[in-house]
Amino acid sequence: MPSNIVLIGPMGSGKSSVGAALARRLSRPHVDTDHFFVARHGPIPRYFATYGEQAFRAEEERIVAELLDAPRPSVISLGGGSVTSAATRSLLTEHFVVMLDVTAAQAELRIGDAATRPVLTEGTDDPPIERWKRIYAEREPLYRQLADLVVSAEEASIEDRVDTIVEAMRKGRAEQV
Ligand SMILES: Nc1ncnc2c1ncn2[C@@H]1O[C@H](COP(=O)(O)OP(=O)(O)OP(=O)(O)O)[C@@H](O)[C@H]1O
Numbered sequence: 502m503p504s505n506i507v508l509i510g511p512m513g514s515g516k517s518s519v520g521a522a523l524a525r526r527l528s529r530p531h532v533d534t535d536h537f538f539v540a541r542h543g544p545i546p547r548y549f550a551t552y553g554e555q556a557f558r559a560e561e562e563r564i565v566a567e568l569l570d571a572p573r574p575s576v577i578s579l580g581g582g583s584v585t586s587a588a589t590r591s592l593l594t595e596h597f598v599v600m601l602d603v604t605a606a607q608a609e610l611r612i613g614d615a616a617t618r619p620v621l622t623e624g625t626d627d628p629p630i631e632r633w634k635r636i637y638a639e640r641e642p643l644y645r646q647l648a649d650l651v652v653s654a655e656e657a658s659i660e661d662r663v664d665t666i667v668e669a670m671r672k673g674r675a676e677q678v
Pocket residue numbers: 510511512513514515516517518519535578580581611612618656657658659662
C-alpha cells in the first residue's frame with residue numbers, strides 16, 4: 502500500500518478541511534503543507550511580497566518532499582499550486598492521490614475576500630474568482646493526471662467526501678488481494 506493519502510485540488514476545494522476529517526476517521530496524523538509553511542515562514546502573502554512566487558514555489562517543493570517522507574502513514578493536504586512542480590509530481594506517484602473537485606460557484610463562496618491567497622490578488626484587478634477560474638483551467642489537467650481518485654464537486658458535505666475516499670481505498674485494497 503502507498504504510505505500516504507495526499508489531497509490535491511484547487512483553492513477552496515476542501516483539502517484542509519476534508520484532510521482533517523479524513524485523518525480523524527482513519528486515526529492517522531494530518532499534515533497540511535500550507536499550515537506547515539506558515540508555521541515555518543509566517544504568512545504566505547508576506548512571503549510572496551518579500552521573496553516572490555518563485556522562491557515560494559522552491560520552498561513549497563522542499564516542504565512537500567519533507568512531509569511526504571512522513572514516518573507514519575498520514576493524510577497530507579497539499580497547497581493548491583504544489584502540483585506545478587515536476588519534482589513533486591514525480592514523488593506523488595508513490596502515494597494514494599485524491600483530487601477534490603469544486604465548481605467555481607462553490608469556490609467563490611469559500612475563498613471569501615482571498616486576502617490569504619496572493620495568487621488570486623497579485624498583479625490583477627480582476628475579481629478573485631475570475632483569476633481562480635483561469636488558474637483552475639491551467640491546472641485541472643495536472644490534478645486529473647495525478648489523481649488515483651477524483652471526488653466530484655457534487656459530493657456536497659465534508660463527511661460525504663470522507664466516505665467516498667475511505668470506500669475507494671477499501672475497494673482498492675480488495676482489488677489487490
Ligand atoms: N464540502 C464542503 N461543504 C461546505 N463547505 C466546505 C466544504 N469543504 C470545505 N468547505 C469550507 O470551504 C472553506 C475552504 O475549505 P478548505 O480551506 O478546506 O479548502 P482548501 O482546498 O484547503 O483551500 P486552499 O487551497 O486555499 O488551502 C472552509 O471554510 C471550509 O470550511
